[in-house]
Amino acid sequence: AQTVTQSQPEMSVQEAETVTLSCTYDTSESDYYLFWYKQPPSRQMILVIRQEAYKQQNATENRFSVNFQKAAKSFSLKISDSQLGDAAMYFCAYRSGGAGGTSYGKLTFGQGTILTVHP
Amino acid sequence: KAGVTQTPRYLIKTRGQQVTLSCSPISGHRSVSWYQQTPGQGLQFLFEYFSETQRNKGNFPGRFSGRQFSNSRSEMNVSTLELGDSALYLCASSPSARYNNEQFFGPGTRLTVL
Numbered sequence: 531a532q533t534v535t536q537s538q539p540e541m542s543v544q545e546a547e548t549v550t551l552s553c554t555y556d557t558s559e560s561d562y563y564l565f566w567y568k569q570p571p572s573r574q575m576i577l578v579i580r581q582e583a584y585k586q587q588n589a590t591e592n593r594f595s596v597n598f599q600k601a602a603k604s605f606s607l608k609i610s611d612s613q614l615g616d617a618a619m620y621f622c623a624y625r626s627g628g629a630g631g632t633s634y635g636k637l638t639f640g641q642g643t644i645l646t647v648h649p
Numbered sequence: 650k651a652g653v654t655q656t657p658r659y660l661i662k663t664r665g666q667q668v669t670l671s672c673s674p675i676s677g678h679r680s681v682s683w684y685q686q687t688p689g690q691g692l693q694f695l696f697e698y699f700s701e702t703q704r705n706k707g708n709f710p711g712r713f714s715g716r717q718f719s720n721s722r723s724e725m726n727v728s729t730l731e732l733g734d735s736a737l738y739l740c741a742s743s744p745s746a747r748y749n750n751e752q753f754f755g756p757g758t759r760l761t762v763l
Binding site: 633 | 680682692693694696705707754756757
């Protein structure tokens with residue numbers, strides 16, 4: 531079974547600064563997808579960024595970028611120019627890319643990292 | 650396009666009762682997944698439905714069940730409620746069976762069991 535670990539229960543950053551959230555995962559699969567989701571106090575989960583394991587290039591979405599190290603099974607999220615609206619719980623998630631019943635519709639989440647942004 | 654909707658948003662039940670939660674996916678989305686979120690266990694996958702068929706199930710007891718209708722709306726049912734079932738229940742929809750499709754989440758149903 532796949533596992534996702536976020537070792538930082540809480541992180542804080544000053545507005546306009548950069549912060550990196552860590553995520554490691556364990557899998558024996560070669561085909562998979564990794565995601566970072568944001569959950570603000572409203573509890574609405576929002577996709578921040580997605581990475582396909584077969585792509586060597588790190589994904590970027592505006593101020594958000596990832597450092598995907600496939601051999602090390604590491605998938606960290608960097609938030610640049612942090613804004614007050616970035617304050618939320620961030621979840622790293624894994625989805626199998628293989629065919630079969632155990633793959634359908636299942637995201638495996640880490641425990642989450644609470645990000646606080648100080649003005 | 651309207652997002653994923655879940656009803657009710659809040660629910661209070663007592664032990665032993667049963668409860669039904671509803672999820673309406675984004676129009677055109679055929680896959681619906683359900684998750685349970687608790688402070689202790691985090692986010693855990695319950696099950697996934699696609700075209701009215703349950704294709705995947707997480708490690709939950711048989712008291713947790715679900716179904717999907719022809720219009721892709723989904724319901725989940727929890728029978729004989731226990732205190733530990735208190736949680737935020739999230740559903741997520743996806744347009745198709747492709748593995749890299751993003752899952753779009755609803756706002757959740759907060760269930761409290763007394």
